Amino acid sequence: MELDLGAIRAFLAVADDRHFGAAADRLGLTQQATSKRIAKLEASLGTTLFHRSPTGTDLTDDGAAFLADARALIALADQAVRSVRRPDRPLRVDVLGTRLSPTELIRAFHEAHPGVEIDIVTSRGLRTGQPALLSGSVDVAFARVAGPLDPAIAHQPAYLEPHHMLAGRRHPLAGRRRVRMAELAEWVAWMPGNEPGSEWADYYADLRREFGLTIHTAGPHFGLDHLLDELAASRDRFTFGGERMRVPWHAGIVQVPIVDPTPLYPWSMLWHRRNRHPALPLLAEHITAGLHRFDPASQWLPPAEPVR
Known part of the structure; x- marks a missing residue:
């Protein structure tokens, strides 16, 4: 299984903001595009990551369990990019x-x-x-x-x-x-x-x-x-x-x-x-x-x- 880093970044943004709209603004995406990335990630993992409601969004138990590893994965990816960036x-x-x-x-x-x-x-x-x-x-x-x-x-x-x-x-x-x-x-x-x-x-x-x-x-x-x-x-x-x-x-x-x-x-x-x-x-x-x-x-x- 290959995980999409863009989808993981969207997951982290929603987890931090607790709101799809606010996360989309921070990512420079539409709310629909952000939702699609989360749906793709949930399909890849075979689980639901968020409880959605009209007033906001909360992590499910699986979402909370995935959060630390998701941060570590993005940090590692960004570190790899930094290693070749111009000084x-x-x-x-x-x-x-x-x-x-x-x-x-x-x-x-x-x-x-x-x-x-x-x-x-x-x-x-x-x-x-x-x-x-x-x-x-x-x-x-x-x-x-x-x-x-x-x-x-x-x-x-x-x-x-x-x-x-x-x-x-x-x-x-x-x-x-x-x-x-x-x-x-x-x-x-x-x-x-x-x-x-x-x-x-x-x-x-x-x-x-x-x-x-x-x-x-x-x-x-x-x-x-x-x-x-x-x-x-x-x-x-x-x-x-x-x-x-x-x-x-x-x-x-x-x-x-x-x-x-x-x-x-x-x-x-x-x-x-x-x-x-x-x-x-x-x-x-x-x-x-x-x-x-x-x-x-x-x-x-x-x-x-x-x-x-």
Whole structure:
């Protein structure tokens, strides 16, 4: 029996995203083509890999049993490809989102080292970034390290990002030069992009518990522009944004630093320990040189954060 690597990649995408449509978007395929690949794989294996429902997709027992071997098979195939790839290929960097601060870190690195070619890609955080590092489809990923990693993945602190409050101009705190953390407990933080189980959702859950915040995550996330429009029309809602996050200009929005203490979002740089791309040491050195240390007297991190 010969297994189709394209079908296995489709299986892994659906297993990670738990949704055929989302997996198809990530693979650059139609949902129908993705379903056909999964059906072909299931026919080859003689079993059903997924339970399908209108709200999503879950692995069957056979699918869960096949998952680790499928990852290993794709990792081996990608390693074989890497062994013959040219050494001067671009450095592929997963920045999670192009408006987020890791993009600014890489932009600054590119300005300091203009001869390094860089390809920017985005993902859904650790749940897709770690498999991408293991497979070799990316060289570097930026994410919060919120738990144990595969032993093959190395990481180092990259940026402790101070938080700001983003709110409409009619919000009672909008006219402040700074906002104290305790004051935010009176208002509602609206964060529809906090995907359950993600490392950033876990961070804001810790923040909520520590400071008695009210954080609402309900409602579809239609993107940052729509979120800002909604906040501009609200008198009592705000959201959190990073200091170096690229927030599009909006006439109805203000951005106010948070103090006493300032919450920090801990970005880390991750890479595969066996990755020998020549730009990796340069990037690691650049990131280390710009890192500011944690000040517990004026800043906050979750109690168990490894960069404390």
